[in-house]
Amino acid sequence: MTGADRALARADELGRISARPDALERVHLSPQHAAADALVALWMEEAGLSTRLDAAGNRIGRREGSVPGPPALVLGSHLDTVPDAGRYDGMLGVLLAIEVADRLRDHPLPFAFEVVGFTDEEGTRFGNALFGSRAFAGAVTPEWLAVRDRAGISMGEALTAFGLDPARIGEAARRPEDLVGYLEVHIEQGPELLDAGLPLGVVSSIASARRFALEVTGRAAHAGGTPYARRRDALVGAAELVVAIEAIAEETGTIATVGRIRAFPGGVNVVPGLARLSLDLRAEHDAERDAAFARIEAEAERICAARGLGWRAEELYRADAVVCDPVLSRAIAAGIRATTGAEPPRLFSRAGHDAMAVAAVAPIGMLFVRCGNDGVSHSPDETVDAGDVAVALDAFESAVLAVAAGRP
Ligand code: GLV
Ligand code: MN
Ligand code: MN
Numbered sequence: 290m291t292g293a294d295r296a297l298a299r300a301d302e303l304g305r306i307s308a309r310p311d312a313l314e315r316v317h318l319s320p321q322h323a324a325a326d327a328l329v330a331l332w333m334e335e336a337g338l339s340t341r342l343d344a345a346g347n348r349i350g351r352r353e354g355s356v357p358g359p360p361a362l363v364l365g366s367h368l369d370t371v372p373d374a375g376r377y378d379g380m381l382g383v384l385l386a387i388e389v390a391d392r393l394r395d396h397p398l399p400f401a402f403e404v405v406g407f408t409d410e411e412g413t414r415f416g417n418a419l420f421g422s423r424a425f426a427g428a429v430t431p432e433w434l435a436v437r438d439r440a441g442i443s444m445g446e447a448l449t450a451f452g453l454d455p456a457r458i459g460e461a462a463r464r465p466e467d468l469v470g471y472l473e474v475h476i477e478q479g480p481e482l483l484d485a486g487l488p489l490g491v492v493s494s495i496a497s498a499r500r501f502a503l504e505v506t507g508r509a510a511h512a513g514g515t516p517y518a519r520r521r522d523a524l525v526g527a528a529e530l531v532v533a534i535e536a537i538a539e540e541t542g543t544i545a546t547v548g549r550i551r552a553f554p555g556g557v558n559v560v561p562g563l564a565r566l567s568l569d570l571r572a573e574h575d576a577e578r579d580a581a582f583a584r585i586e587a588e589a590e591r592i593c594a595a596r597g598l599g600w601r602a603e604e605l606y607r608a609d610a611v612v613c614d615p616v617l618s619r620a621i622a623a624g625i626r627a628t629t630g631a632e633p634p635r636l637f638s639r640a641g642h643d644a645m646a647v648a649a650v651a652p653i654g655m656l657f658v659r660c661g662n663d664g665v666s667h668s669p670d671e672t673v674d675a676g677d678v679a680v681a682l683d684a685f686e687s688a689v690l691a692v693a694a695g696r697p
Contacts, residue, residue, distance in 0.1 A: 292391060293679035296384035299332065303368070303384075304376035312373040312669060317409035317420065318346060318447040325368050329383065329406045336387050337394035338404060344453060344461040345424030348406040350390065354398045359467035362398075362692055363651065364389060364685075365405030366473050367421065367643055371413055375671020379410055381658065381678070382474040389686050398693050400469045407643045414438045414447075416500065416567075417606045422646035427462030434458065436605075468651035470617050470692065471644060474685050476673055477657040478640045480664030485634060488677040489625045489684055491618050492655035493635040495645045496544075497575045497610035499582060501568040503589070505530065506599040509554055509562030520560050524552040526598040527564035533588045534568065543572040543581040544639060568602070573637060575609050611645045617654025617692065624688030625656070628680050640666075656685060 290298070306325045307313045315321040326348050330340045338350030348368070351361065366382025386404040393402070405425070412418030415436045423429050434445035434455050445455040477483075482490050507521035531547045538545035546569045552561035568585070572578035586602070593600045618635075625633040636657055644653040658681045661672035 291679065292388035293675065293682045296381070296388050296682065297675060297678060299384050300376045300380050302328065303380050313370055313376065314372045314374065314413070315368070315370045316414040317369055318414070318444075318451040322346065322369065322408060323451070326406070329368060329387075332384075332387050333390070333404055336391040336404075338390055342453075343425070344457045344459070345421050345429070346408040346448070346451060346453060347421045347425060347461065350387070350404040352390070352394070352402050354400045354402065359401060360469045361401035361403045361467065362469040362689065363403040363405055363471045363647070364473070364689070365403075365407060365471070365643065366475055367407040367410030369409050369411050369413065371411050371667045373669060375666055375669055377476045377671055377673050378478065378666055379407075379475070381476055381673065385474050385678070385682050385685055388682050389689055392686050393689065400693070402689075410641075410643050412500070412606060415444050416502070418500070418641060419606075419608060419643065419646045420444070422643035424458055424461035425463055426646050426649040427459065428646065428649055429458055429461075463650055465650045470614065470652045470654065471647040472617060472621070472654050472656070472685070472688060472692075473642060473644045474656045474658060474681055475640075475642055476660050476666060476671065477636065477664065478660060478666035480660070481636055482634070482657060482659035483661070483664050487631070487634060488659050488674070488680050489629065490634045490636045490657040491621050491625065492613050492638050492657055493618070494573070494610060494612045495638040495642055495655070496571045496573060496640070497578045498569065498571045498606070498608045498641050499578060499604060500570070500606040501602045501604050503527075503530070503566045503568055503602050504600065505564045505566075505593060507562050507597070508560070510560040512558040512560055515560055521562075521597045522560050523564040523598060524561035526593055526596045526600075527566055529592050530589055530600075531566065533592065534585055537581055537584045537588065538570075541572075541577060541581045541584065543570060543577055545570045545581065545585070571639060573610065608641060608645050611648045611653070613644075613654050614652030616695070617652050620691035620695070621654045621656045621684070621688045623691045624684040624686070627687040628684040654688070656681065656688065
């Protein structure tokens with residue numbers, strides 16, 4: 290079996306570790322997180338790495354370079370998923386990094402070499418993405434540990450139940466002087482490479498993002514007895530807001546998604562008195578993102594005032610746009626050229642990645658692999674082509690060797 294085939298078989302194996310029998314869902318600090326972590330630790334050890342779980346729940350494998358001790362070149366991605374996920378978002382990057390470790394196990398390197406399986410990139414459980422990589426970058430504040438999941442369990446309590454000590458979260462932080470750089474392979478999660486007929490691309494920058502919990506408040510009332518003139522229907526107001534958000538995003542060239550909406554009290558014969566919705570907002574630049582949100586706020590004000598409703602927004606997550614490092618990007622481009630013989634395209638990433646958080650402590654570079662199936666991701670219909678994975682592995686290994694050649 291080739292390394293690429295083994296990575297794909299392992300993606301299938303991880304894909305079976307799910308909290309649900311009907312779909313893939315593996316969230317931060319869950320029993321499924323522990324089960325996936327144990328397998329990944331084993332695979333890292335088989336690839337010649339010694340492993341440890343850091344204070345945030347990230348799995349780290351490491352081998353020393355020709356001279357023991359830091360700094361390290363780090364390869365990685367994430368092991369958690371969205372609800373009803375595909376098998377490759379995050380996992381492919383970790384599994385190919387393990388294959389690179391395996392291929393280079395006897396190759397002397399001028400730096401230590403690490404593979405990280407980050408936890409909680411998606412934020413599915415607690416709503417605030419990039420926890421694992423932000424802890425790696427030393428950017429987790431006490432407020433993060435107070436955030437509660439839908440069952441009312443705080444992140445701090447969940448860390449304790451997982452066998453970790455929330456008071457020691459700072460120990461996951463890495464110092465810039467201990468890091469050569471960070472390289473991440475990820476599926477593109479869009480159709481650009483597919484449309485271009487190319488298997489691989491170099492990421493130029495990663496989108497800026499903010500996430501909010503929105504609440505629209507009205508008055509619960511009888512569905513039959515309440516005349517329209519006296520209704521203050523929170524869900525109808527929220528629905529108008531969702532349509533307005535889409536229009537604002539289209540006009541401003543930003544990307545906005547309401548992925549979750551719930552009406553309360555939730556009775557079929559009750560006018561909703563409260564609607565809760567999520568908002569995920571992205572843009573190439575921070576200023577565009579923030580200007581779009583200011584327009585959304587103004588529109589929420591107008592819609593709710595007209596309907597006698599109240600509204601509020603709580604920011605759960607913010608990540609500013611990040612530009613990939615030119616030197617590491619050149620190493621990735623050289624790795625792709627050495628493998629495919631062609632000059633790779635540069636792509637802007639509309640999806641968020643652990644690399645954005647790691648950028649606070651190390652230069653970052655990212656390699657995108659073409660998605661099949663119309664580029665769909667965050668869905669069980671996510672696919673990759675086995676041939677593309679094989680060239681991605683060759684290019685990833687060449688990129689690491691290109692970085693090594695630049696640091697004799
Ligand atoms: C991560 O997948 C994101 O939401 O961009
Ligand atoms: Mn994702
Ligand atoms: Mn991902």
